[in-house]
Amino acid sequence: MSTKAKIATIGQYVDQEVLLEGWLWNKRSSGKIAFLNIRDGSGFIQGVVAKEDVPEELFALAKGLSQETSIRVTGKVRAEERSPIGYELTVTGIEVVSRTEDYPITPKEHGVDFLLDHxxxxxxxxxxxxxxxxxxxxxxxxxxxxxxxxxxxxxxxxxxxxxxxxxxxxxxxxxxxxxxxxxxxxxxxxxxxxxxxxxxxxxxxxxxxxxxxxxxxxxxxxxxxxxxxxxxxxxxxxxxxxxxxxxxxxxxxxxxxxxxxxxxxxxxxxxxxxxxxxxxxxxxxxxxxxxxxxxxxxxxxxxxxxxxxxxxxxxxxxxxxxxxxxxxxxxxxxxxxxxxxxxxxxxxxxxxxxxxxxxxxxxxxxxxxxxxxxxxxxxxxxxxxxxxxxxxxxxxxxxxxxxxxxxxxxxxxxxxxxxxxxxxxxxxxxxx
The missing domain is CATH 3.30.930.10 (Bira Bifunctional Protein; Domain 2)
Known part of the structure; x- marks a missing residue:
């Protein structure tokens, strides 16, 4: 069983498989890799899902996740100098807890009144x-x-x-x-x-x-x-x-x-x-x-x-x-x-x-x-x-x-x- 971890202390688990419980902040993808920006309240980390390394249904699930969907993610922690926190997660599993549709605050620019209403x-x-x-x-x-x-x-x-x-x-x-x-x-x-x-x-x-x-x-x-x-x-x-x-x-x-x-x-x-x-x-x-x-x-x-x-x-x-x-x-x-x-x-x-x-x-x-x-x-x-x-x-x-x-x-x-x-x-x- 994977060790439950928090992003704030993720550096303690390098080269280990962990379970993160959080939400998808946003994502981007190329044809063969999906990059998931995951948050858990303690911080943010990038999860990497490579098509060639995971089952087809897991890659499809990762690419189909919507912003602020709550998820449980398993993966292996690895050091990454380019990461703002110094680490990334190689994703091996995703469980959707609650799917979110039409989240109102998107990556585009919003006015202050709109943001304060939300x-x-x-x-x-x-x-x-x-x-x-x-x-x-x-x-x-x-x-x-x-x-x-x-x-x-x-x-x-x-x-x-x-x-x-x-x-x-x-x-x-x-x-x-x-x-x-x-x-x-x-x-x-x-x-x-x-x-x-x-x-x-x-x-x-x-x-x-x-x-x-x-x-x-x-x-x-x-x-x-x-x-x-x-x-x-x-x-x-x-x-x-x-x-x-x-x-x-x-x-x-x-x-x-x-x-x-x-x-x-x-x-x-x-x-x-x-x-x-x-x-x-x-x-x-x-x-x-x-x-x-x-x-x-x-x-x-x-x-x-x-x-x-x-x-x-x-x-x-x-x-x-x-x-x-x-x-x-x-x-x-x-x-x-x-x-x-x-x-x-x-x-x-x-x-x-x-x-x-x-x-x-x-x-x-x-x-x-x-x-x-x-x-x-x-x-x-x-x-x-x-x-x-x-x-x-x-x-x-x-x-x-x-x-x-x-x-x-x-x-x-x-x-x-x-x-x-x-x-x-x-x-x-x-x-x-």
Whole structure:
């Protein structure tokens, strides 16, 4: 009996007969040889069926297979330098499990809307599969970093009574008792409570924003990693962010060489990120750089995509922009003791035009100052529990949020964030 194998580890079986269970991605044939591109979820391999070496009915079956027909294939593994994975399969047997007819995604060019309508099938393609594999390794690398550095994962609620930052772009529903409830935009406030119990914590989960944006960097459902750390202040917070990003990229470089090659990602910029120190500039310095480069950009506004790209092109590395004007940042951010018009916080901008991937800050820990912020913003009693964190055993603490899909888009070097998640939820798309 043939040994059951996976394509990802096929190199262990050179000169042995194996059984692969998968699907026919595509095929081509000359008069006497059929080349089957077989996938099994772990990878792709070419199977070669030579007419002179197999029974006539097997060769006819191979030539008649249709795209995405599910099959069990037996054959002998052999080394092949011309193969992208270094191996091929000399096919000796084929069993059709389920025949597919008129598969909608053919090798021809398709429009994006068509592919998104068939996203449940599109993810079978080599490029989309590679991106999803890289996503899995990004998640694994991040968890590995936190686990090795003494963080505890905590899961904040997804249904909340209010917004984390007082915004209105929220999905609203009715709770079981008739109260208004909202899908979480961020778990940060709850993670601050967890940090007071466990020291260093992180959450990893979905977040939802109902903003009507259709840029290549926005989705209405996405995933966030949100660490919070007791007794960590602004400078150390940035050090931890840099270490996380470098660890994650190195993890992907080490574990996804085939996937990065499949999507044609130039890894040289990523390797530079791993090996060089991230520059840190103030918001005021960033504004000066933009103005010197010809941008009509006034102090006190948030950056748009062209401004973020200009800043990262200036350094050709991820760059921290710190000490933003307090009036354009969230209420909970700690003022700079040397200039209370700015906050002890920073955004990390990714190079190559990908912009902000991390936003973080030291949080206000002073009870009286937080009460002032509450009065300024007119917060209702749904925020009382958060104020109590400053009333009972408050300490200096910091945290940040890193957007998973934006980080993946940068690492993969892809144009649109929608390819970084299995089924994207964007402004006009709730199908499939």
């Amino acid at each position: 996203r449940h099938l599109w993810i079978r393609s080599p490029r989309q599969r590679a991106i999803l594999k890289i996503r899995a390794e990004v998640i694994k690398g991040m968890r590995d970093f936190f686990d090795k550095n003494g963080f505890t994962q905590v899961d904040p609620p997804i249904l909340t009574p209010s917004s984390a930052e007082g915004t209105t772009n929220m999905f609203q529903t009715e709770y079981v008792n008739g109260e208004n409830a909202y899908l979480s935009q961020s778990g940060q406030l709850y993670m601050e409570a967890a940090a007071m119990a466990l020291g260093k914590v992180y959450s990893f989960g979905p977040t939802f924003r109902a903003e009507k944006s259709k840029t290549r960097k926005h989705m209405n459902e996405f995933w966030m990693i949100e660490p919070e750390m007791a007794y960590v202040e602004h400078a150390e917070n940035m050090q931890i962010q840099e270490a996380l990003v470098k660890h994650t990229i190195k993890h992907v470089l080490d574990n996804c060489p085939q996937e990065l090659k499949a999507i044609q990602r130039d890894t040289a910029p990523l390797e530079r990120v791993v090996n060089e120190k991230f520059p840190i500039i103030t918001y005021a310095e960033a504004v000066k750089i933009l103005q010197e480069k010809g941008h009509d950009f006034p102090y006190g506004e948030d950056f748009g995509a062209p401004h973020e790209t200009e800043l990262t092109n200036h350094f050709d590395l991820p760059v921290f922009v710190e000490k933003w004007p307090a009036n354009i940042k969230a209420f909970y951010m700690q003022p700079d003791p040397e200039d209370n018009s700015v906050i002890l916080g920073a955004d990390l901008l990714a190079p190559e035009g990908y912009g902000e991937i991390v936003g973080g800050s030291q949080r206000i820990h002073d009870y009286e100052l937080m009460k002032e912020r509450y009065a300024e913003h007119g917060f209702d009693e749904s925020y009382n529990w958060y104020l109590e964190l400053r009333q009972y055993g408050s300490v200096p603490h910091s945290g940040f949020g890193i957007g998973l899909e934006r980080t993946i888009a940068w690492i993969c070097g892809i144009d649109h964030i929608r390819e970084t998640i299995m089924i994207p939820r964007t402004l006009y798309r709730l199908y499939p």
